[in-house]
Amino acid sequence: MRSLLIRSIIKSPVTIDGPAADEHAVKELVAKLDNAARRVLGRSLSIREVDAGSCNGCELEIHALNNPVYDLERFGLRFVASPRHADVLLVTGPVTKNMRVALERTWNATPDPKWVVALGDCACSGGVFAGSYACAGAVSEVVPVDLTIPGCPPRPIEILKGLLTLIDAASRTGAAKGAGR
């Protein structure tokens, strides 16, 4: 174990640079948020992931964000165990009818201000499962959605980009909001 640890210290890190936030999406989000919300959220976000009927593909890529290559926490983003600790709900899946109530309850349990991110084609639109007797469809049919990250599943780097967009929007001051206009 010692040699493994020592080598890990000497070697250059495996972590890759973070992607830039999506400027267009940042502006849109900033416009949605009031100053008070931005002050509360600041430069760090706690995320609660909710699988609302995903095939688990999206979860696998969310997991990847925690590996040393993407190292999510260096951006001030972290996953939390309870919606009561969360600023962001990251929702996947075509909201199965059997998960609808659980999603609503999770949303209700998340304190304001909060954001909802719909991750993956299923969450964005119902994806290939749209129209099924067992699915409610897009997450926005059930709870209000602030940001969508399409893909099936989106690559971790794309998820990261989406989440950084949120952080950027959250930390911009009112002046910046004016300047961006």
Place this chain on the structure above:
Amino acid sequence: MAEPRRKTTIQGSPRRHIDAKAWIERSAALGRGEGELMALFADTDCVHMVVRAAGDKELEQLTVAVEGGRYPSVGNRHAPAIRLERAIRDLFGYEPDGLGDVRPWLDHGAWERAAPLSGGKRAAVKQKDYAFLPVEGEGLHQIPVGPVHAGIIEPGHFRFTANGEAVVRLEQRLGYVHKGIEGLMAGATLDRATTLVGRVSGDSTVAYAYAFAHAIEAALEIEPPARAVHIRALMAEIERLANHLGDFGAICNDASFVLIHAHCGILREEVLAAADFCFGHRMMRDCIVPGGLTVDLSKDGATRIRALVEELAPRFRELVALYDGTPSLLDRTVTTGVVAPELARRFAPGGYVGRAAGRNFDVRRDLAYAPYDTLSFKVPIYHAGDVDARLRVRIDEIEASLSLILQILDSLPRSKIEAVIAPANEAREGMALVEGFRGDVLVWVRLAVDGTIARCHPRDPSWFQWPLLEAAVENNIVADFPLCNKSFNCSYSGHDL
């Protein structure tokens, strides 16, 4: 329904109709341990059962008619069929005669109509609260968990009854991620069905597409080109490698040994990046289609995979040595979450759950399909049935996959990668079993005259693994549940469908 005459599976003989009496006898024989239940599902006015006689190289398909909405229960003679029959009741409304458990399984009372696959328009029945099995005794308390869990995992409900620290009983309630995939399949074109089947369980997208392609090819009697046959297996081994690496790390993580988790995370990432480079998708989704493949492996791709295997192997072995040399970690995994060999015999769980508890079965060897019949690999068997054994099966299989990947690259034939798929202009059916990372994935299809899907049933290996998790955590401490659960890594989505 007209019966197709031809051989309809690459792994067995055509389906046979039997009467209720023979069906009951077969069920009782299963209950006595004669043969293994591989699948049980309904089609219009009938129920199909797939069984494998132990040691047999062929699968047997049996069918019984549903009369007056009823058929003889298999589950009351052979427990592994119980959840399958509850699912059939929820989806088709067919009543298994004699089954004691009358509770719904997939239907949580949230759909607009009952028995959604029956074709009829039955109004949904209002459901009472789900009745968990009663547990009695002094000092017992219950811990409800889920469907939304603390970690980033799929949703399901676990009801623990504990006596102090020890779990007296775990009861699962699943069905939360039921997406109605079989319903969407009915009437779907081949293209649409291929897309759907690749999304049954995200971690096994290759295995599902692979089994589906085999089933369709069996039904239409089409031979995929040799190169496609090899590249499919290559993808399947890459998928196995990525998932086993992920599980190796995650199991150690749940035993609070983060170092292996971090390194496995890096290795897994390298595998996925290589898959992305070669096939344009990290999980190789939508690459396997009936008739062949949508994407070929380039020369650069082959070089990249060789480099990956060379690079990865020594680093992986170092992590295995670390696992073996860390007593505090072994202390958590050895003798934890034991599946008794007797239960493994009865439930016939596929993959590492079975092979860690003495079930000597691997589709690639025992119901072999090309190209595995020409490749050499060992199937690891352990008998302890604990978390450690399930981890060791994975470790051995990672080694086997690394070797298989090189063998496939060495023998990769040159040919086109797609055969023409033409509809047969008559009803056909096909079935196939493929070894996914989690265990055997079964897909059964019935094609309509115009070549669209009349009925498709994908059966996830988790059906026969989930119930054993209930048994395995008994008498373990509640705090070891995540560790046991991770060592099973059952699919919710594949099961709930």
